[in-house]
Amino acid sequence: MKKSNLGHLLEEQIIWAVVDEKELSEEGHNHLVECPLCQGRVEQFMVELQVFGERANVSVPPLTKTMRLPQAEPSAAKYGARWIPFVAGAAMAGLVLFFYFLGMDAMSPKLATVQDQEYLLEDEYLMQEISEMVEYPLPAELYEITGDAADFDDDFLQFVLPDFQEDFQS
Amino acid sequence: MKIAGLAENARDGNRGSFQELMIMFQEDIYRLAYYRTFSQMDAEDITQEVFVQAYRKIKTLHDPQRFRAWLYTIAVNRCNDFLRKKKYLFLLQSRSAREQEVEEAGEKVNNNYTDTIAKKKFWEQVRLLLDKLSAMERQVFTLRFMDHRNINEIAAILGKNESTIKTHLYRALNKVREESGFFQEYRESIS
Numbered sequence: 001m002k003k004s005n006l007g008h009l010l011e012e013q014i015i016w017a018v019v020d021e022k023e024l025s026e027e028g029h030n031h032l033v034e035c036p037l038c039q040g041r042v043e044q045f046m047v048e049l050q051v052f053g054e055r056a057n058v059s060v061p062p063l064t065k066t067m068r069l070p071q072a073e074p075s076a077a078k079y080g081a082r083w084i085p086f087v088a089g090a091a092m093a094g095l096v097l098f099f100y101f102l103g104m105d106a107m108s109p110k111l112a113t114v115q116d117q118e119y120l121l122e123d124e125y126l127m128q129e130i131s132e133m134v135e136y137p138l139p140a141e142l143y144e145i146t147g148d149a150a151d152f153d154d155d156f157l158q159f160v161l162p163d164f165q166e167d168f169q170s
Numbered sequence: 171m172k173i174a175g176l177a178e179n180a181r182d183g184n185r186g187s188f189q190e191l192m193i194m195f196q197e198d199i200y201r202l203a204y205y206r207t208f209s210q211m212d213a214e215d216i217t218q219e220v221f222v223q224a225y226r227k228i229k230t231l232h233d234p235q236r237f238r239a240w241l242y243t244i245a246v247n248r249c250n251d252f253l254r255k256k257k258y259l260f261l262l263q264s265r266s267a268r269e270q271e272v273e274e275a276g277e278k279v280n281n282n283y284t285d286t287i288a289k290k291k292f293w294e295q296v297r298l299l300l301d302k303l304s305a306m307e308r309q310v311f312t313l314r315f316m317d318h319r320n321i322n323e324i325a326a327i328l329g330k331n332e333s334t335i336k337t338h339l340y341r342a343l344n345k346v347r348e349e350s351g352f353f354q355e356y357r358e359s360i361s
Contacts (some may be wrong), residue, residue, distance in 0.1 A: 015340055015344055019336050019343065049315045053318060056296065056316045060205075061204075063196065063200045064210075064214065065215075069189065069222065069225050070225060
């Protein structure tokens with residue numbers, strides 16, 4: 001740091017001393033400690049700034065507004081408890097709507113038609129099976145054994161099972 | 171220490187602790203806002219907004235020891251936002267509306283400060299002085315000599331390192347020193 005010709009601190013050093021004395025060089029700092037004139041210059045500037053600050057402080061009009069904080073936010077428990085009826089109501093409404101639309105779907109004409117057709121087909125297959133069973137009561141293997149004799153004529157049956165009337169008469 | 175304790179409690183959700191902090195700091199924050207807006211009404215509104223914002227964001231305060239710096243940061247940012255908006259609105263206004271506003275402001279000042287014209291003159295001088303400083307120099311000068319914060323705190327509030335703050339403060343003081351007329355009456359009153 002430079003010094004003035006008279007050996008005292010320069011104006012910029014006085015300002016640096018006001019900002020922070022540690023910013024002065026060792027030489028400048030030593031001079032400031034020893035020189036009452038430079039000390040006086042630094043102190044005077046500091047006092048001017050201090051008086052300025054105090055003047056500003058007292059020149060501010062008084063605070064007239066009462067400061068208010070926002071309403072306290074409810075705690076998590078209260079927050080949850082307050083919403084329980086709403087949540088329960090919404091869930092109930094959801095369930096009602098779900099079942100309502102489910103019922104609507106089940107009863108819808110489009111689906112009923114499809115189901116009817118399915119049932120009709122099933123019935124048809126069932127009736128077909130019953131008819132086949134009536135017509136062919138024995139398993140298919142037995143029919144293979146009997147071969148074409150499956151169509152028994154009356155004479156053959158008479159031979160196997162003679163009429164009882166004839167027996168009685170004889 | 172007490173501030174840190176209250177800040178910690180407030181951060182944990184204690185509304186009463188925050189209210190205590192608000193009572194402790196409301197005058198300081200109001201003055202800070204006034205030094206930047208030169209309007210009682212605006213400063214009061216800003217002070218209210220600062221505490222509402224601080225209350226809502228208190229959980230983001232990492233270090234309760236630095237509550238003051240944290241609160242001042244909110245306040246400085248709020249003031250900057252306000253001044254920026256005001257500047258844009260001022261530019262958008264027609265000239266006649268602007269003149270009318272200035273006249274109204276003048277009347278308000280006269281009504282509020284009827285006790286002393288000296289106060290009005292003082293604030294006019296302060297405005298002229300601060301207008302000569304850059305935005306950063308003005309911030310640093312105001313925080314140091316009007317809000318009475320030290321270099322370390324100013325660095326924390328503005329989020330800069332201390333050497334940067336010192337450089338801006340030096341430049342600001344250099345300009346203030348050049349305004350010999352401003353401090354003349356103080357010199358006279360001191361001597």
